[in-house]
Amino acid sequence: MAMDVIDYKLYGEDMQFVEIELDPGEAAIGEAGAMMFMEDGIAMDTIFGDGSMAQKSVWGKLLGAGKRLVTGEGLFTTVFTHQGPSGKRKVAFAAPYPGTIVPVNLPDVGGTLICQKDSFLCAAKGVSLGIAFQRKLGVGLFGGEGFIMQKLEGDGLAFVHAGGTLYKRDLAPGETLRVDTGCIVAMQTSVSFDIQYVGKLKSALFSGEGLFYAVLQGPGTVWLQSLPLSRMANRIVMAAPALGGRSQDQGSLLGGLATGGLLGGMLGGDE
Amino acid sequence: MQFASLVYGPGLPPSGSRLAVRLDSFHLTLTLTDNRPLSVPLTQVRVAVGGFNDTVWRFEWSDAEGRWAVTLDDVATQQALLAKPPAALAQALASVGKKQRRTRTRTHLGIGALGLWFALPVLLLIALLWNASNFTGWIAAKVPLKTEQKLGDMVWKAQKAQLRLVENTAANEAVATIGAKLTQGSRYSYRWFVARDNSINAFAIPGGTVVVHTGLIEAAKTPEELAGVLAHEVQHIEQRHSLRAMAQSLGTMAGLGMVFGDVSGIAQIAASLSQLSYSRDAEREADARGLAVLKAAAIDPQGMVRMFETLGKESEGLNPPAMLSSHPATAERIARLKTAIAEAGSWPVQPLALDWAAVQASVR
Numbered sequence: 001m002a003m004d005v006i007d008y009k010l011y012g013e014d015m016q017f018v019e020i021e022l023d024p025g026e027a028a029i030g031e032a033g034a035m036m037f038m039e040d041g042i043a044m045d046t047i048f049g050d051g052s053m054a055q056k057s058v059w060g061k062l063l064g065a066g067k068r069l070v071t072g073e074g075l076f077t078t079v080f081t082h083q084g085p086s087g088k089r090k091v092a093f094a095a096p097y098p099g100t101i102v103p104v105n106l107p108d109v110g111g112t113l114i115c116q117k118d119s120f121l122c123a124a125k126g127v128s129l130g131i132a133f134q135r136k137l138g139v140g141l142f143g144g145e146g147f148i149m150q151k152l153e154g155d156g157l158a159f160v161h162a163g164g165t166l167y168k169r170d171l172a173p174g175e176t177l178r179v180d181t182g183c184i185v186a187m188q189t190s191v192s193f194d195i196q197y198v199g200k201l202k203s204a205l206f207s208g209e210g211l212f213y214a215v216l217q218g219p220g221t222v223w224l225q226s227l228p229l230s231r232m233a234n235r236i237v238m239a240a241p242a243l244g245g246r247s248q249d250q251g252s253l254l255g256g257l258a259t260g261g262l263l264g265g266m267l268g269g270d271e
Numbered sequence: 272m273q274f275a276s277l278v279y280g281p282g283l284p285p286s287g288s289r290l291a292v293r294l295d296s297f298h299l300t301l302t303l304t305d306n307r308p309l310s311v312p313l314t315q316v317r318v319a320v321g322g323f324n325d326t327v328w329r330f331e332w333s334d335a336e337g338r339w340a341v342t343l344d345d346v347a348t349q350q351a352l353l354a355k356p357p358a359a360l361a362q363a364l365a366s367v368g369k370k371q372r373r374t375r376t377r378t379h380l381g382i383g384a385l386g387l388w389f390a391l392p393v394l395l396l397i398a399l400l401w402n403a404s405n406f407t408g409w410i411a412a413k414v415p416l417k418t419e420q421k422l423g424d425m426v427w428k429a430q431k432a433q434l435r436l437v438e439n440t441a442a443n444e445a446v447a448t449i450g451a452k453l454t455q456g457s458r459y460s461y462r463w464f465v466a467r468d469n470s471i472n473a474f475a476i477p478g479g480t481v482v483v484h485t486g487l488i489e490a491a492k493t494p495e496e497l498a499g500v501l502a503h504e505v506q507h508i509e510q511r512h513s514l515r516a517m518a519q520s521l522g523t524m525a526g527l528g529m530v531f532g533d534v535s536g537i538a539q540i541a542a543s544l545s546q547l548s549y550s551r552d553a554e555r556e557a558d559a560r561g562l563a564v565l566k567a568a569a570i571d572p573q574g575m576v577r578m579f580e581t582l583g584k585e586s587e588g589l590n591p592p593a594m595l596s597s598h599p600a601t602a603e604r605i606a607r608l609k610t611a612i613a614e615a616g617s618w619p620v621q622p623l624a625l626d627w628a629a630v631q632a633s634v635r
Contacts, residue, residue: 109286110287114323132323132324133324134324135324135325135375135378136324136325136378137377137381170285170286172285172337173329173331173338173339173340174331188286189322189323189327189344190277190287190322190327190340190344192321192327218340219279219329219342220279221286
């Protein structure tokens with residue numbers, strides 16, 4: 001199936017959106033709710049499944065939709081098609097939380113990309129969204145990405161979004177990189193994904209890095225995020241007085257030590 | 272053997288480049304982008320399994336420029352290679368295949384174990400509910416008689432206030448006489464009451480209290496019909512049905528809560544449904560055992576059948592669906608009763624010596 005070749009432009013620094021330029025007849029699929037604006041001549045259509053195979057049977061569509069549900073996407077995808085006779089039209093998709101959008105040209109990575117659940121933003125029509133089930137029990141439990149990851153397949157452009165700054169790292173054959181669990185956004189299928197115990201009980205308990213690292217071994221390209229959303233959410237909750245939290249980062253040493261007490265409240269409070 | 276796959280190496284794009292790869296008996300040959308062939312003797316090539324989920328084979332070697340890797344993730348090609356490996360790689364490929372199989376087995380085992388872990392509480396709960404009547408019987412048997420009587424007294428005190436009791440009439444005497452016949456040798460000491468109420472009903476309270484509505488006495492054409500109902504009610508007490516129902520409902524709630532967490536709404540519905548089903552079973556048991564008691568007391572069982580027929584006429588058109596009813600459908604009860612009577616055979620019958628017309632007149 002021929003993919004639609006799309007042109008795009010990224011806006012913003014760390015709260016980005018991507019503007020996609022469509023030629024007549026071209027289409028892009030977007031995660032439900034991700035659309036920010038669209039110009040005249042672009043028609044929005046909601047389809048069941050991911051639109052990669054329009055001729056699929058009902059059962060096949062249901063299965064595809066079920067897979068999408070498991071990977072944290074909606075049951076439906078929206079397709080934005082340029083229906084005008086001529087000229088270029090634009091549609092934009094915005095990231096749902098602070099972070100960066102990375103365009104990945106699927107043919108450049110061998111046609112398949114494994115990515116973090118829920119990280120898909122939009123793609124050229126024809127890119128299929130599947131699931132990559134983590135078969136290694138230990139990795140599924142402690143690797144930080146769970147058992148279900150997303151598999152993007154096709155030969156078009158796909159946009160992936162994750163928190164903080166996204167870092168693309170190329171691993172040479174045999175090169176390994178130890179990564180904090182939860183920071184992996186996407187990888188090529190040739191990259192081995194495993195976990196490794198931090199090695200010392202003392203580190204496991206007090207380093208704050210948890211019990212395991214994720215270990216990635218080349219060859220291949222990986223994308224890492226500097227700030228998983230859950231981590232940021234944690235900090236926000238910790239700092240939200242309404243939820244009984246209080247940021248400890250801004251308190252003085254005294255304030256930090258005596259946060260609970262009256263004095264601590266006065267010293268550490270920044271209200 | 273020839274295939275196209277992603278190749279990583281010095282001078283190639285970091286995300287790999289799809290190149291044609293040829294494997295013959297002694298060499299692995301790549302055709303680089305500028306049509307320059309690169310050939311490596313298989314003796315220098317190491318085979319490893321890796322990639323996401325261990326699905327990828329890597330052919331790795333090093334030369335002066337750096338490390339190279341050919342990745343092969345196509346399952347069909349992998350199978351073809353396993354079936355007909357180049358001699359120099361036969362051993363390495365076999366061990367790679369073995370490793371992949373091992374990973375797969377481990378995954379299946381792991382998923383099986385995880386599935387079992389999550390299914391276990393549910394299975395236990397199902398087993399528990401399946402055998403609920405055994406368990407509740409066992410629990411009810413543990414409750415001492417005194418506790419049961421205390422409980423019964425409490426219920427009776429609450430009920431008494433809402434009843435208009437009839438005392439010192441021929442009907443009281445008749446109920447007590449028939450009741451005594453039906454409860455010979457019981458460990459409970461029974462108390463018999465008659466309440467003024469036109470509905471055809473009688474009920475039992477744990478610990479040995481039986482209340483008969485005057486409507487029932489008026490509707491009964493013979494003392495045997497009253498005896499049939501009393502035999503049924505007495506069995507509710509003898510079999511401790513109330514205690515077992517309590518155990519059942521509390522147990523269901525607790526079990527569901529333990530397995531599914533706080534689902535009080537659903538648990539309540541499930542518990543009351545299971546209680547209703549229990550209650551239907553209990554009614555059937557009371558019917559069957561009541562019949563046996565009638566036989567022991569030499570009372571005509573046709574009275575019981577006739578009473579049910581009267582009841583059936585009374586409640587015609589009011590029958591709720593079986594699942595939502597506390598009693599089995601009357602037609603079903605009558606059919607069951609008739610079969611049971613036929614199975615038990617006829618027994619010598621002593622007519623109850625009571626002036627029934629006088630009894631009925633005494634509550635009018």
